Amino acid sequence: MAAAEEGFRPLEEESLVDYIKSTPALLVQLGEQLEGLAIKEVGDGNLNFVYIVTSPGGSFVIKQVQYTGLIIEQSTYCFVVQTCIKLMITSKSHLICLATQALPYIRCIGTSWPMTKERAYFEMLALKEHGRLCPNHVPEVYHFDRPMSLIAMRYLKPPHIILRKGLIAGIEYPLLAQHMSDFMARTLFFTSLLYHSTLEHRKAVAEFCGNVELCRLTEQVVFSDPYKVAQYNHWTSPHLDHDAEAIRDDDILKIEVAGLKSMFCERAQALIHGDLHTGSVMVTNDSTQVIDPEFAFYGPMGFDIGAFLGNLILAFFSQDGHANKDNDREAYKRWILKMLEETWNLFHQKFVALWNENFDGHGEAYLADIFNKPELQLLAQKKYMTDLFHDSIGFGAAKMIRRIVGVAHVEDFESIADGSQRALCERRALDCAKKLLKERRKFESISQVISVIEEISAR
Amino acid sequence: MAAAEEGFRPLEEESLVDYIKSTPALLVQLGEQLEGLAIKEVGDGNLNFVYIVTSPGGSFVIKQVQYTGLIIEQSTYCFVVQTCIKLMITSKSHLICLATQALPYIRCIGTSWPMTKERAYFEMLALKEHGRLCPNHVPEVYHFDRPMSLIAMRYLKPPHIILRKGLIAGIEYPLLAQHMSDFMARTLFFTSLLYHSTLEHRKAVAEFCGNVELCRLTEQVVFSDPYKVAQYNHWTSPHLDHDAEAIRDDDILKIEVAGLKSMFCERAQALIHGDLHTGSVMVTNDSTQVIDPEFAFYGPMGFDIGAFLGNLILAFFSQDGHANKDNDREAYKRWILKMLEETWNLFHQKFVALWNENFDGHGEAYLADIFNKPELQLLAQKKYMTDLFHDSIGFGAAKMIRRIVGVAHVEDFESIADGSQRALCERRALDCAKKLLKERRKFESISQVISVIEEISAR
Ligand SMILES: Nc1ncnc2c1ncn2[C@@H]1O[C@H](COP(=O)(O)OP(=O)(O)O)[C@@H](O)[C@H]1O
Numbered sequence: 073m074a075a076a077e078e079g080f081r082p083l084e085e086e087s088l089v090d091y092i093k094s095t096p097a098l099l100v101q102l103g104e105q106l107e108g109l110a111i112k113e114v115g116d117g118n119l120n121f122v123y124i125v126t127s128p129g130g131s132f133v134i135k136q137v138q139y140t141g142l143i144i145e146q147s148t149y150c151f152v153v154q155t156c157i158k159l160m161i162t163s164k165s166h167l168i169c170l171a172t173q174a175l176p177y178i179r180c181i182g183t184s185w186p187m188t189k190e191r192a193y194f195e196m197l198a199l200k201e202h203g204r205l206c207p208n209h210v211p212e213v214y215h216f217d218r219p220m221s222l223i224a225m226r227y228l229k230p231p232h233i234i235l236r237k238g239l240i241a242g243i244e245y246p247l248l249a250q251h252m253s254d255f256m257a258r259t260l261f262f263t264s265l266l267y268h269s270t271l272e273h274r275k276a277v278a279e280f281c282g283n284v285e286l287c288r289l290t291e292q293v294v295f296s297d298p299y300k301v302a303q304y305n306h307w308t309s310p311h312l313d314h315d316a317e318a319i320r321d322d323d324i325l326k327i328e329v330a331g332l333k334s335m336f337c338e339r340a341q342a343l344i345h346g347d348l349h350t351g352s353v354m355v356t357n358d359s360t361q362v363i364d365p366e367f368a369f370y371g372p373m374g375f376d377i378g379a380f381l382g383n384l385i386l387a388f389f390s391q392d393g394h395a396n397k398d399n400d401r402e403a404y405k406r407w408i409l410k411m412l413e414e415t416w417n418l419f420h421q422k423f424v425a426l427w428n429e430n431f432d433g434h435g436e437a438y439l440a441d442i443f444n445k446p447e448l449q450l451l452a453q454k455k456y457m458t459d460l461f462h463d464s465i466g467f468g469a470a471k472m473i474r475r476i477v478g479v480a481h482v483e484d485f486e487s488i489a490d491g492s493q494r495a496l497c498e499r500r501a502l503d504c505a506k507k508l509l510k511e512r513r514k515f516e517s518i519s520q521v522i523s524v525i526e527e528i529s530a531r
Numbered sequence: 532m533a534a535a536e537e538g539f540r541p542l543e544e545e546s547l548v549d550y551i552k553s554t555p556a557l558l559v560q561l562g563e564q565l566e567g568l569a570i571k572e573v574g575d576g577n578l579n580f581v582y583i584v585t586s587p588g589g590s591f592v593i594k595q596v597q598y599t600g601l602i603i604e605q606s607t608y609c610f611v612v613q614t615c616i617k618l619m620i621t622s623k624s625h626l627i628c629l630a631t632q633a634l635p636y637i638r639c640i641g642t643s644w645p646m647t648k649e650r651a652y653f654e655m656l657a658l659k660e661h662g663r664l665c666p667n668h669v670p671e672v673y674h675f676d677r678p679m680s681l682i683a684m685r686y687l688k689p690p691h692i693i694l695r696k697g698l699i700a701g702i703e704y705p706l707l708a709q710h711m712s713d714f715m716a717r718t719l720f721f722t723s724l725l726y727h728s729t730l731e732h733r734k735a736v737a738e739f740c741g742n743v744e745l746c747r748l749t750e751q752v753v754f755s756d757p758y759k760v761a762q763y764n765h766w767t768s769p770h771l772d773h774d775a776e777a778i779r780d781d782d783i784l785k786i787e788v789a790g791l792k793s794m795f796c797e798r799a800q801a802l803i804h805g806d807l808h809t810g811s812v813m814v815t816n817d818s819t820q821v822i823d824p825e826f827a828f829y830g831p832m833g834f835d836i837g838a839f840l841g842n843l844i845l846a847f848f849s850q851d852g853h854a855n856k857d858n859d860r861e862a863y864k865r866w867i868l869k870m871l872e873e874t875w876n877l878f879h880q881k882f883v884a885l886w887n888e889n890f891d892g893h894g895e896a897y898l899a900d901i902f903n904k905p906e907l908q909l910l911a912q913k914k915y916m917t918d919l920f921h922d923s924i925g926f927g928a929a930k931m932i933r934r935i936v937g938v939a940h941v942e943d944f945e946s947i948a949d950g951s952q953r954a955l956c957e958r959r960a961l962d963c964a965k966k967l968l969k970e971r972r973k974f975e976s977i978s979q980v981i982s983v984i985e986e987i988s989a990r
Pocket residue numbers: 114115116117118119120121122133135211225226227228229234351352363364366
């Protein structure tokens with residue numbers, strides 16, 4: 073058994089108390105005060121346990137990977153991943169959480185890939201790097217225990233809630249675009265070759281290559297399964313049966329998605345979060361915090377930007393399903409579109425501003441000695457940002473599609489009880505995504521994307 | 532001092548004998564026969580020593596990196612690299628070789644990059660991988676000594692000569708296109724995601740990230756220096772003064788080259804040789820052998836294909852400078868164009884054939900379940916090959932430009948004694964490269980590239 077697994081013990085409420093007592097870094101966060109200690113499991117997924125730990129002296133959150141350290145063969149591994157995914161979609165109960173303990177954090181036998189490089193390690197690395205680059209929007213890491221695959225971080229106290237839930241509830245967050253554009257501009261710019269020397273870059277790329285298993289999960293569920301018959305694909309049936317089939321028969325779409333998949337697998341453009349949907353963002357009226365970067369690696373920037381924008385578009389198309397006689401959600405839909413527009417435009421503005429501020433720096437993609445005139449610098453930036461925009465639209469659309477006909481759906485639609493109503497909303501989102509993905513290179517501005525959304529929404 | 536440096540001793544003829552005597556793997560190659568042992572240094576560069584070792588019982592070649600293991604600071608490093616490059620271009624004498632012993636194989640202080648990962652290690656890895664994939668066209672590795680940065684490999688006996696020298700001499704190699712297309716199709720296909728699982732791929736990518744310093748040399752001399760005022764740029768002067776300046780002032784060209792540079796730095800498409808010019812190929816009438824992959828890493832395939840095709844085009848444009856009353860070189864020019872055409876077309880054919888043969892394999896870029904109809908498979912391949920063609924033209928053109936106005940030139944032109952004549956040849960090559968690079972996306976076949984070459988040649 074590899075080193076990383078030797079020290080692993082899955083914790084629950086009781087054993088966690090002992091763990092805290094014996095961990096100075098955690099005691100400090102509680103002001104050494106253990107009287108009145110309260111622990112609550114809040115994990116909403118089936119991949120990790122999340123505990124909120126509070127005492128009168130302080131608080132923190134503990135996130136621990138679920139696994140038993142079992143080493144299994146490749147074929148078993150595939151079966152187990154499938155089963156896990158199935159469980160993820162069929163139930164949210166705690167029992168299921170326990171049942172899935174032995175799941176996909178298990179390396180295939182027969183590779184010499186370092187066994188100590190588990191995903192909690194990469195989540196911690198990314199949280200720290202994101203926190204360094206954008207401290208206002210990322211919880212601090214207080215403690216990391218590698219053998220235990222355990223991270224302690226700042227507790228994002230109520231009224232922080234998961235953004236997706238806020239969007240379903242119809243709540244406006246006035247600073248959302250401002251904050252998310254900040255997070256994306258800073259984390260992506262400063263980990264790209266616009267800021268990095270190629271020496272720093274390749275070193276960081278190599279390190280994050282170790283997070284390959286989570287990349288593979290994305291490759292499968294985002295870029296492959298929705299485009300083929302796959303056991304755990306599902307959709308609102310029978311309403312969308314034809315739509316799902318049409319996706320599997322759409323040659324142009326499949327070619328375009330394959331191009332995006334190759335970009336995802338090959339292009340180390342920046343350190344990306346890797347799972348930047350609205351379920352990885354916690355918000356209040358004046359705070360926006362990005363959590364859960366366990367899929368982080370060096371990949372194409374557009375994958376993060378697209379994840380966020382694409383999930384906003386999903387939220388938009390789900391609104392009709394949440395309308396009732398008190399609230400038709402029309403104003404809220406306009407607000408979502410405004411967020412979409414502002415997020416991209418502010419991102420663009422801030423990213424280019426960072427580029428300008430650092431034009432003479434050690435970033436090696438565009439040397440100041442070569443791009444030695446303002447108009448040339450402008451031309452280079454225009455081309456770069458246009459390509460990035462198209463990538464973002466493409467990845468965003470791919471993320472939309474997989475949430476409707478793939479294995480893992482979003483609460484935005486799942487919480488619409490009526491199947492016909494849900495299917496109607498989903499079909500519009502699907503049609504929009506297909507058009508955006510296939511025609512993305514034609515778009516010159518986010519307002520053109522919004523026109524497409526409005527047009528499909530008005531059908 | 533790092534482990535790799537501890538055991539390093541630069542060898543010369545005498546100490547090499549002792550080294551051979553104490554190395555069983557080498558003795559075996561000589562049939563244990565040391566009587567009549569002969570050693571000859573034949574390195575043509577200033578980066579490595581190459582010794583041919585023969586005895587009546589056998590033979591091999593020893594290649595050893597030149598370095599002293601000195602650890603220096605970053606600023607010194609930059610100075611030293613510049614100086615080394617200067618020496619490379621100003622002299623070929625053995626004395627200079629000795630003077631450059633302390634040169635750029637030195638890591639920057641202050642990084643924790645593993646010090647043991649020197650370039651000889653990557654050259655050995657690549658030689659072995661290429662040899663495994665394409666044994667007919669790569670010398671076997673007999674022995675590798677990591678602390679000594681030393682590789683022993685099969686001696687490519689006379690009449691093997693460096694292809695570049697054959698091209699200058701006007702010699703036709705009937706199997707050249709056949710062999711080179713074989714080498715490129717096999718080494719590139721089998722190390723791409725068309726054959727690799729993403730698990731294998733990321734693991735290999737991470738390993739070769741360690742060869743970052745040689746990548747940085749390429750980034751500087753191919754993608755940066757020719758487009759700015761740089762100390763060691765040079766060209767046939769005053770004839771090409773204006774042409775060199777025009778390159779530094781060509782905004783469109785600079786934007787395009789920056790795009791290629793980013794692709795070089797970001798895109799881990801396949802294990803590429805990294806230096807596949809006509810000086811890295813040894814030939815006879817019926818043998819073609821690829822040596823010297825010390826720049827190998829996971830990069831864009833087009834960089835290798837372009838290097839080879841671009842250097843053939845340089846050879847073509849240099850022919851007028853080698854014409855004399857006995858041989859106007861016209862037939863030879865046609866033969867070079869035929870090689871250009873055949874190399875790409877055969878590469879295309881073989882690469883697609885490998886893809887078809889392995890369509891149901893473990894390659895993860897295009898899954899058989901998704902690309903589930905012959906016409907869809909065809910469509911995917913057409914798009915892939917078109918993109919690869921455009922990348923190859925772009926990288927090939929960039930490699931041509933840097934050989935005319937950058938730091939390191941090619942013997943094809945350098946051996947033309949008359950400056951005016953040389954400048955005439957070089958200007959045509961330069962004009963051709965600029966056109967190819969900027970308009971590459973318009974080309975649909977190699978015959979269209981050849982038309983451009985012929986047109987410029989007829990001016
Ligand atoms: N720092 C935190 N503060 C408050 N709640 C948190 C924190 N981190 C996670 N949570 C809660 O736990 C849930 C799951 O955490 P997350 O990191 O997204 O785990 P998973 O990778 O399993 O999705 C989140 O949706 C959120 O409700």
